[in-house]
Amino acid sequence: MTPPISPQPLTFWRRGQTVTLDQVPPDRTLLEVLREDLACTGTKEGCGEGDCGACTVVLGEAVNGKLHYKAINSCIRLAHSVQGMAVWTTEDLVSAQGELHPAQEALVQCHGSQCGFCTPGFVMSLFGMYQNSRGQPIDRAQAAADLSGNLCRCTGYRPLLDAAQQMGDLPLPAGCAVDEAGVVAALERLPSPAMQAYLRPTTLASLLQARSANPQAQVVAGCTDVGLWVNKMHKRFAQVLDVTAAEELRRVETYPHHIAIGAAVSLHEACGALVSERPQLKTFAQRFAGLPIRNSGTLGGNVANGSPIGDSMPLLMALGASVVLMRWDAKRHRVVHRELRLEDLYAGYRTNVMKADELLCWIKVPRRGEGEFLRVYKISKRFDEDISAVCLAIRMTLDGGKVHTISIGAGGVAATPVRARQTEAALLGQAWNADTVMAAAAALRAEFQPISDMRASAAYRQTVLGNLLQRFWLESQGLQAINLESVSMEALA
Structure with missing residues (x-):
C-alpha cells in the first residue's frame, strides 16, 4: 500500500521575486514544478534520467555572502532540494526589452540550434559557464568538458563549442546582468518553512x-x-x-x-x-x-x-x-x-x-604517498555520459623492482564494488615484470564471476580485466599512446 504523501510549502527566488508553492509533495521533481506548476515549458523533458541535459536549469546558492552557480538536471532533482535557492530557466535570461543574453546570442550567431529540442538545456549550461567564468576566456577543452552533460541528437557540437568560446566577447545587456548582491540579500530574506515531509x-x-x-x-x-x-x-x-x-x-x-x-x-x-x-x-x-x-x-x-x-x-x-x-x-x-x-x-x-x-x-x-603509481580505467560504450561496463583502479608502489604495496578496486564484476584480494596477493612481493603481470592478469580474470547484461557480456568483462592490468604494466614502463587520454580529436579530424 502506498503511504500517504503529505505536501509542504516550497520557497525559492526566481525572476526577481519570491516564489512560494504551498502544496509540493516531498517526491515531486523540480522539472514537474517548473513545467506543470509554473508553466516554464522551455525546460524540456528528454530522457527523464539525467542523461541528455534537455532539462538543465541553473541554481544559485548563497555561500559566505557570494552567489555560487550550478547547472543541474531538473528531471531527477527533487523540488524541495532547491528550498532557499535561486532558480534560472531559459525563460529568465532575456531582458525585459527582449535583448538576448550572450549565451543565447552566441548560439544564434554560431548557428548552434538545429532541431531546437536540446537548445534550452545547452543555453542553461552555457549560462552557468558564463557566470562561473567571471569574464575569463573559455578554452575549447573546458567548453567540451562543461557541455558533456548535454546531448545534441543532430550532432551539432562544433557550433555549440564555438558559441561557448564566443559568448564572453559579446556585450552583456544591462537587463540581462545578474545583480548578485541583490540576489544574495533576497535569498537571506527567504522564509524557512516547517520541515515535515521533506527534512x-x-x-x-x-x-x-x-x-x-x-x-x-x-x-x-x-x-x-x-x-x-x-x-x-x-x-x-x-x-x-x-x-x-x-x-x-x-x-x-x-x-x-x-x-x-x-x-x-x-x-x-x-x-x-x-x-x-x-x-x-x-x-x-x-x-x-x-x-x-x-x-x-x-x-x-x-x-x-x-x-x-x-x-x-x-x-x-x-x-x-x-x-x-x-x-x-x-x-x-x-x-x-x-x-x-x-x-x-x-x-x-x-x-x-x-x-x-x-x-x-x-x-x-x-x-x-611517495612513489605511488596510480591509474583508474573506465570502460563504457560512450566516452562521456555513460555507466561503466568495467571500472578498474590500481595503486602500486615498488621497492627494489618488486611490488611493495598493491591495492586493486573493481566495479561491474560482482554484486558490489570489490577489492581484488587474490590478485593483490599474487602480485605482492613479486618482481614487477611481464611474467608477473601475465600471471596476475590470469588471476584477475579468474577472481570474479561477472554477469552478462546490456552493457557487456561476462566473458568481455573478464577479458577486459586482464587487459587493463596489462595496460597498467605498459604505462608503468612509460608507454603513453595506448589510451583515449592521449588521443586528440582534432588530430584525428
Missing part, C-alpha cells in the same frame, strides 16, 4: 537526530539515483531526509595524512579535491558524469548507494579510503561514530552494514 536539517547534530527519529525516511544527497527511482520505477516517498544542508558535511578538510570529504560535498567539488592531490585523475573525474550530474550528486551519496557499477568506489578502495558512520545517541545526548574501510561497508547487492539510524558522513582518503 533538510542545517547542522550535523540535527541531521542525525532527524535520522534517529525517522529511520523510515528516504535519505538523499543530490537525488541523482533516487530521482531515477521516482521517474522510472514510479516509487513514492512519504518522507525524505536530505543531508546536503548540514553545514559540517559541506566541507573538504585536509590533514597531514588524509583528506576528509563530507557527505554533502558535490561530486564536482570532491573530484576537484582528488584531482588536486592526484592530477592524473582529471580525465576520469570528467568522465565520471556530465557536469550537471556532478553538480547535484555527492561522493557520499555515490558511496552509500553502493551500486556495483558506481565509479567512485573502485578508485577509493584502491586509495585505501575509509568511511565514517555517525548516529545520534539519545541516551547520552551526543553524536557517536565508527570508522570502516570502504570495502567493509557493503554486505550485498545495494545493501550495507549501516544501522537504521546511521548515516555515512565522511569519506577519508589517504594523501598521496
Whole structure:
C-alpha cells in the first residue's frame, strides 16, 4: 500500500521575486514544478534520467555572502532540494526589452540550434559557464568538458563549442546582468518553512537526530539515483531526509595524512579535491558524469548507494579510503561514530552494514604517498555520459623492482564494488615484470564471476580485466599512446 504523501510549502527566488508553492509533495521533481506548476515549458523533458541535459536549469546558492552557480538536471532533482535557492530557466535570461543574453546570442550567431529540442538545456549550461567564468576566456577543452552533460541528437557540437568560446566577447545587456548582491540579500530574506515531509536539517547534530527519529525516511544527497527511482520505477516517498544542508558535511578538510570529504560535498567539488592531490585523475573525474550530474550528486551519496557499477568506489578502495558512520545517541545526548574501510561497508547487492539510524558522513582518503603509481580505467560504450561496463583502479608502489604495496578496486564484476584480494596477493612481493603481470592478469580474470547484461557480456568483462592490468604494466614502463587520454580529436579530424 502506498503511504500517504503529505505536501509542504516550497520557497525559492526566481525572476526577481519570491516564489512560494504551498502544496509540493516531498517526491515531486523540480522539472514537474517548473513545467506543470509554473508553466516554464522551455525546460524540456528528454530522457527523464539525467542523461541528455534537455532539462538543465541553473541554481544559485548563497555561500559566505557570494552567489555560487550550478547547472543541474531538473528531471531527477527533487523540488524541495532547491528550498532557499535561486532558480534560472531559459525563460529568465532575456531582458525585459527582449535583448538576448550572450549565451543565447552566441548560439544564434554560431548557428548552434538545429532541431531546437536540446537548445534550452545547452543555453542553461552555457549560462552557468558564463557566470562561473567571471569574464575569463573559455578554452575549447573546458567548453567540451562543461557541455558533456548535454546531448545534441543532430550532432551539432562544433557550433555549440564555438558559441561557448564566443559568448564572453559579446556585450552583456544591462537587463540581462545578474545583480548578485541583490540576489544574495533576497535569498537571506527567504522564509524557512516547517520541515515535515521533506527534512533538510542545517547542522550535523540535527541531521542525525532527524535520522534517529525517522529511520523510515528516504535519505538523499543530490537525488541523482533516487530521482531515477521516482521517474522510472514510479516509487513514492512519504518522507525524505536530505543531508546536503548540514553545514559540517559541506566541507573538504585536509590533514597531514588524509583528506576528509563530507557527505554533502558535490561530486564536482570532491573530484576537484582528488584531482588536486592526484592530477592524473582529471580525465576520469570528467568522465565520471556530465557536469550537471556532478553538480547535484555527492561522493557520499555515490558511496552509500553502493551500486556495483558506481565509479567512485573502485578508485577509493584502491586509495585505501575509509568511511565514517555517525548516529545520534539519545541516551547520552551526543553524536557517536565508527570508522570502516570502504570495502567493509557493503554486505550485498545495494545493501550495507549501516544501522537504521546511521548515516555515512565522511569519506577519508589517504594523501598521496611517495612513489605511488596510480591509474583508474573506465570502460563504457560512450566516452562521456555513460555507466561503466568495467571500472578498474590500481595503486602500486615498488621497492627494489618488486611490488611493495598493491591495492586493486573493481566495479561491474560482482554484486558490489570489490577489492581484488587474490590478485593483490599474487602480485605482492613479486618482481614487477611481464611474467608477473601475465600471471596476475590470469588471476584477475579468474577472481570474479561477472554477469552478462546490456552493457557487456561476462566473458568481455573478464577479458577486459586482464587487459587493463596489462595496460597498467605498459604505462608503468612509460608507454603513453595506448589510451583515449592521449588521443586528440582534432588530430584525428
